Amino acid sequence: MRISGVFCALFAVARVTAKAAADASASGGSAAWVHGSYIVELEANESLADFYNAISSEHGIKTEERMSMGSSKIFNGASFKVLDSAGHDAPKLMDLIATKPAVKAIWPVRTVTLDVGKTEEPKTPTAPSPSAQKRQDSHATDDDDSSSPDTFMPHLMTQIDRLHALNITGKGFSIAMMDSGVDYTHPALGGCFGPGCLVEGGWDFVGDVPKGSEPAPDADPYDGCFGHGTHVAGTIAAQAAGNQYGFTGAAPGAKLRSYRCWNCDGVGSNEILVASFLRAFEEGADIIQCSNGIYEEAGWADEPWALVAGRIAQTGVPVIVSGGNSGGRGMFSPSTPASGLGVESVAAVQNQNDPIFVSSGSYTTDDGQDNNKSADNVYGFFAGTPYPAKALSLQLWAVGNDTESVTDACSPLPDDTPDLSDKLVLLRSVPDARASNCYPPDQGQNIRAKGGKYMAYYAYSNTSWDEEFVYVDGIESVISVAPHQGAAWIEMLGRGVQVNVSIPDKNSTKQVLVELEDHETGGLAADFTSWGPNWDLEPKPQIASPGARILSTYPVAMGSYRVMSGTSMASPLVAGVIALMGEARGGKLDSELFGRILSATSKPLPWFDGKTKADILAPVQQVGSGLVQAYDAVFAKTLFDVQSLRLNDTDHFVANHTFTIQNTGSDEATYEIGHMKAPTMYAKISTLRGDMLAGYPNPTVDSWAELSFSPDVFAENQRANVCTALYSVITVPGGGSAQVAVTIVPPQGVNATRLPVYSGYVSVNSTRAEHLVLPYLGVVGSMHSAPVLTSTGVFLANYGSPADANASYTLPTPDPAYEPVPGDEGRLPNMLLDLVMGTRQLHVHVVALGEEGATNNTMKTPTGIPCLGPLAGWPMRYLAALSQRAYFLGLLADGTVLPQGSYKMVASALRIFGDETVAEDWDVFETVPFSVQYSNGTAPSR
Numbered sequence: 031m032r033i034s035g036v037f038c039a040l041f042a043v044a045r046v047t048a049k050a051a052a053d054a055s056a057s058g059g060s061a062a063w064v065h066g067s068y069i070v071e072l073e074a075n076e077s078l079a080d081f082y083n084a085i086s087s088e089h090g091i092k093t094e095e096r097m098s099m100g101s102s103k104i105f106n107g108a109s110f111k112v113l114d115s116a117g118h119d120a121p122k123l124m125d126l127i128a129t130k131p132a133v134k135a136i137w138p139v140r141t142v143t144l145d146v147g148k149t150e151e152p153k154t155p156t157a158p159s160p161s162a163q164k165r166q167d168s169h170a171t172d173d174d175d176s177s178s179p180d181t182f183m184p185h186l187m188t189q190i191d192r193l194h195a196l197n198i199t200g201k202g203f204s205i206a207m208m209d210s211g212v213d214y215t216h217p218a219l220g221g222c223f224g225p226g227c228l229v230e231g232g233w234d235f236v237g238d239v240p241k242g243s244e245p246a247p248d249a250d251p252y253d254g255c256f257g258h259g260t261h262v263a264g265t266i267a268a269q270a271a272g273n274q275y276g277f278t279g280a281a282p283g284a285k286l287r288s289y290r291c292w293n294c295d296g297v298g299s300n301e302i303l304v305a306s307f308l309r310a311f312e313e314g315a316d317i318i319q320c321s322n323g324i325y326e327e328a329g330w331a332d333e334p335w336a337l338v339a340g341r342i343a344q345t346g347v348p349v350i351v352s353g354g355n356s357g358g359r360g361m362f363s364p365s366t367p368a369s370g371l372g373v374e375s376v377a378a379v380q381n382q383n384d385p386i387f388v389s390s391g392s393y394t395t396d397d398g399q400d401n402n403k404s405a406d407n408v409y410g411f412f413a414g415t416p417y418p419a420k421a422l423s424l425q426l427w428a429v430g431n432d433t434e435s436v437t438d439a440c441s442p443l444p445d446d447t448p449d450l451s452d453k454l455v456l457l458r459s460v461p462d463a464r465a466s467n468c469y470p471p472d473q474g475q476n477i478r479a480k481g482g483k484y485m486a487y488y489a490y491s492n493t494s495w496d497e498e499f500v501y502v503d504g505i506e507s508v509i510s511v512a513p514h515q516g517a518a519w520i521e522m523l524g525r526g527v528q529v530n531v532s533i534p535d536k537n538s539t540k541q542v543l544v545e546l547e548d549h550e551t552g553g554l555a556a557d558f559t560s561w562g563p564n565w566d567l568e569p570k571p572q573i574a575s576p577g578a579r580i581l582s583t584y585p586v587a588m589g590s591y592r593v594m595s596g597t598s599m600a601s602p603l604v605a606g607v608i609a610l611m612g613e614a615r616g617g618k619l620d621s622e623l624f625g626r627i628l629s630a631t632s633k634p635l636p637w638f639d640g641k642t643k644a645d646i647l648a649p650v651q652q653v654g655s656g657l658v659q660a661y662d663a664v665f666a667k668t669l670f671d672v673q674s675l676r677l678n679d680t681d682h683f684v685a686n687h688t689f690t691i692q693n694t695g696s697d698e699a700t701y702e703i704g705h706m707k708a709p710t711m712y713a714k715i716s717t718l719r720g721d722m723l724a725g726y727p728n729p730t731v732d733s734w735a736e737l738s739f740s741p742d743v744f745a746e747n748q749r750a751n752v753c754t755a756l757y758s759v760i761t762v763p764g765g766g767s768a769q770v771a772v773t774i775v776p777p778q779g780v781n782a783t784r785l786p787v788y789s790g791y792v793s794v795n796s797t798r799a800e801h802l803v804l805p806y807l808g809v810v811g812s813m814h815s816a817p818v819l820t821s822t823g824v825f826l827a828n829y830g831s832p833a834d835a836n837a838s839y840t841l842p843t844p845d846p847a848y849e850p851v852p853g854d855e856g857r858l859p860n861m862l863l864d865l866v867m868g869t870r871q872l873h874v875h876v877v878a879l880g881e882e883g884a885t886n887n888t889m890k891t892p893t894g895i896p897c898l899g900p901l902a903g904w905p906m907r908y909l910a911a912l913s914q915r916a917y918f919l920g921l922l923a924d925g926t927v928l929p930q931g932s933y934k935m936v937a938s939a940l941r942i943f944g945d946e947t948v949a950e951d952w953d954v955f956e957t958v959p960f961s962v963q964y965s966n967g968t969a970p971s972r
């Protein structure tokens with residue numbers, strides 16, 4: 031039975047254009063290799079001491095341990111530094127170690143810089159608020175302050191408020207957070223550290239050391255300098271008591287364990303991250319939450335950090351990770367470890383409220399009756415330019431009383447306008463200055479003509495409220511207030527009430543929190559949220575939650591509260607929801623089961639291209655199953671046995687799937703099975719340099735998969751019936767289950783070389799008013815046939831252009847400590863490598879040219895090209911589709927200094943789904959020849 035077509039009409043045309051994607055400040059963390067350091071994983075019963083002894087006695091490799099990673103059931107290993115490589119270059123050393131029977135795997139160590147997302151920096155100086163003083167006294171957590179209803183918008187959006195109303199707060203569960211630590215002295219975060227406190231445990235992997243120093247671990251994960259972890263902690267478990275804004279975290283009844291993985295600069299390493307996940311796991315954390323990731327290694331589930339995260343999840347411990355803030359980069363960008371198998375990768379949705387910290391002013395009103403003046407009322411404002419040095423107190427006067435006006439003070443003010451020199455002139459900001467040809471200086475001039483000096487704009491919409499600039503001689507002060515404030519004042523003036531407004535001087539401004547509803551982008555995917563899927567077409571992300579414009583706690587020393595945006599703000603809420611599910615459902619947490627429930631009960635989102643909401647759903651590779659719905663997840667009576675349908679690419683296409691609908695309720699339920707589509711998007715665009723991965727917004731194509739279903743009876747006393755041609759209907763008795771077969775026909779008529787990614791949802795609606803979804807995702811085309819490197823994207827480079835063949839370079843004397851600096855792209859021989867796709871392995875080898883030199887080419891590239899060996903710093907592994915540059919500094923990876931002479935470089939990249947032992951699975955390109963001499967004339971030779 032086919033059911034497609036029926037729903038297609040709803041989705042008529044969805045050709046999509048969108049504004050420029052998220053800005054670069056919201057993109058991923060960055061990473062750099064740590065020379066000569068590795069993480070090794072041993073087989074279960076092998077000892078590290080034996081391993082170090084073996085490589086020393088058998089191969090002469092001398093090492094020093096950097097960090098033990100324990101010997102848990104999921105990982106037995108450590109990181110170490112090579113003190114003496116005994117002449118083995120990096121890849122050979124790794125190969126050698128990898129082939130030892132005791133060794134399961136080996137990876138290089140790299141530094142990781144925290145991806146902090148975007149902070150909505152307060153535009154006014156931060157005056158510490160009275161309740162935000164550092165509290166030294168310890169007190170236990172107060173987890174059942176459920177007296178007042180939860181009105182925190184991120185909770186209303188995700189049904190958390192409904193669970194809080196039932197006193198479900200995550201009691202009995204501990205959530206480990208891998209972050210910058212926590213300011214547990216914050217009054218809303220329990221005020222203390224240790225057993226009995228909200229932050230009941232943890233570890234500091236980095237220590238309080240000066241910038242650039244080696245880590246000095248200690249037991250205290252206090253964060254007074256970075257803030258990110260303190261914000262995350264508040265989203266999970268902020269207490270209402272001690273919180274001047276009254277919000278709580280998603281799971282205020284849960285306990286926190288804080289593992290501090292970044293120092294005050296936001297720098298850590300993959301060894302610390304792997305070690306922190308393992309430590310949290312061994313210390314028995316119920317849930318592991320991490321708001322960071324590495325973008326440069328996006329999309330690989332077997333990258334070491336992602337691998338460990340995935341293994342923890344596979345033991346049943348939920349691992350909740352932010353999906354990344356690289357939305358602008360387009361698809362195939364889930365950062366590691368969000369890319370881990372079984373890891374819940376969380377996308378970010380815009381808060382429906384826009385909480386903004388602005389300057390706080392006051393006003394009084396006088397309605398003339400009984401000369402009865404009101405007390406001070408607070409209003410919030412943005413200080414504009416100019417802004418007065420001295421405090422002002424002025425009577426308010428409005429240019430007009432039409433709060434829909436688009437032309438306030440755009441033309442000269444009428445003759446009967448009073449002298450404005452001692453008035454605060456209120457006017458509405460102009461929505462489209464170009465259309466009305468009315469700019470702030472025009473308005474300023476018209477007000478100035480009546481003597482006015484002080485202006486107060488009110489914004490024309492909630493999302494347009496910002497600073498205003500009026501450069502007109504004689505205008506001394508400009509502020510701007512929210513639309514509702516402008517409307518309230520206009521209404522008072524209309525009633526003949528006199529309003530007196532005080533504007534504080536710059537130095538004594540205090541902050542006030544103003545929350546505005548956002549009906550434009552609220553509830554829709556944030557443009558910065560990273561897109562999936564993984565390179566092997568594993569669906570990513572899994573789920574979405576509010577992550578843009580989130581109010582939470584911040585270190586007391588840094589102002590106590592902050593509004594921040596990023597997937598970092600989205601994943602802690604989901605971690606809290608898992609604790610709520612755990613408390614409500616009872617029993618042990620089960621990562622796989624909870625993932626299935628969360629996914630099935632979440633709410634798909636409308637597709638929003640940055641401009642308009644479309645009549646089609648947001649793609650699975652952007653938001654997973656959609657917005658998390660905590661109440662529905664807790665009370666779900668219907669379960670599926672899978673979280674998603676993975677269709678793979680054309681080479682590995684899986685057309686037929688089955689899934690089980692399990693009715694855990696005691697009553698019979700009838701389910702209507704249907705199909706909901708999302709836009710099909712090309713991963714690649716054609717450019718002058720060939721097909722490249724497209725950044726967001728990707729081009730879409732109006733072609734979708736067709737799904738057909740055949741419900742099947744597979745147990746006695748259960749019946750299934752197919753009723754109409756529009757959809758499948760199946761009735762399942764209480765306690766029973768039924769299997770549904772799904773057959774998928776991929777989108778037709780699409781350009782397969784541009785790798786269209788298609789996705790959508792099987793919808794399952796029950797007579798119990800459950801609205802469940804099962805996401806699916808696939809690609810038309812061959813991931814393996816898509817080149818990683820192309821002839822136009824690999825060349826000996828002079829900045830961005832190809833260098834001439836046989837160019838001659840004079841280099842500094844080879845020095846392993848030399849790091850290329852900006853400008854070296856024009857001075858040093860270097861190969862530019864524009865990766866079109868991600869790759870598990872990218873090698874650069876050096877080939878000696880000339881009769882004499884060629885005799886030294888005794889090594890081989892992966893495809894058998896004779897060469898001298900790998901270039902220093904190479905190979906690289908688990909790469910996203912980024913540009914890389916390989917600098918020739920006269921050194922090989924093993925430290926060999928090359929003599930002056932002629933060379934070329936050869937790049938080899940392994941294709942997606944490629945087998946490293948098969949030559950055809952590698953893309954290989956070489957540079958033109960070049961020659962080098964050293965500035966000191968000669969170079970030592972070995």
Ligand SMILES: *[C@@H]1O[C@H](CO)[C@@H](O)[C@H](O)[C@H]1NC(C)=O
Pocket residue numbers: 174176197201
């Ligand atoms: C909420 O649950 C806690 C722990 O079970 C209990 O102590 C508290 O009284 C409950 N509060 C309400 C309002 O029911």
Ligand SMILES: *[C@@H]1O[C@H](CO)[C@@H](O)[C@H](O)[C@H]1NC(C)=O
Pocket residue numbers: 431432524
């Ligand atoms: C707005 O101003 C106009 C002209 O001054 C006046 O006629 C009208 O009644 C006012 N409307 C309100 C709602 O105050």
Ligand SMILES: *[C@@H]1O[C@H](CO)[C@@H](O)[C@H](O)[C@H]1NC(C)=O
Pocket residue numbers: 419420535537
């Ligand atoms: C505000 O602070 C600045 C810098 O601290 C100072 O120079 C200035 O005089 C202050 N202004 C007022 C009005 O206090």
Ligand SMILES: *[C@@H]1O[C@H](CO)[C@@H](O)[C@H](O)[C@H]1NC(C)=O
Pocket residue numbers: 566567568569676678679682943
């Ligand atoms: C797609 O197929 C390849 C090759 O069999 C496999 O390695 C990969 O895991 C598959 N992807 C998914 C998401 O199942």
Ligand SMILES: *[C@@H]1O[C@H](CO)[C@@H](O)[C@H](O)[C@H]1NC(C)=O
Pocket residue numbers: 685686773
């Ligand atoms: C998939 O299912 C359809 C319909 O049940 C069947 O005709 C087809 O042979 C199946 N394809 C494969 C590859 O099993």
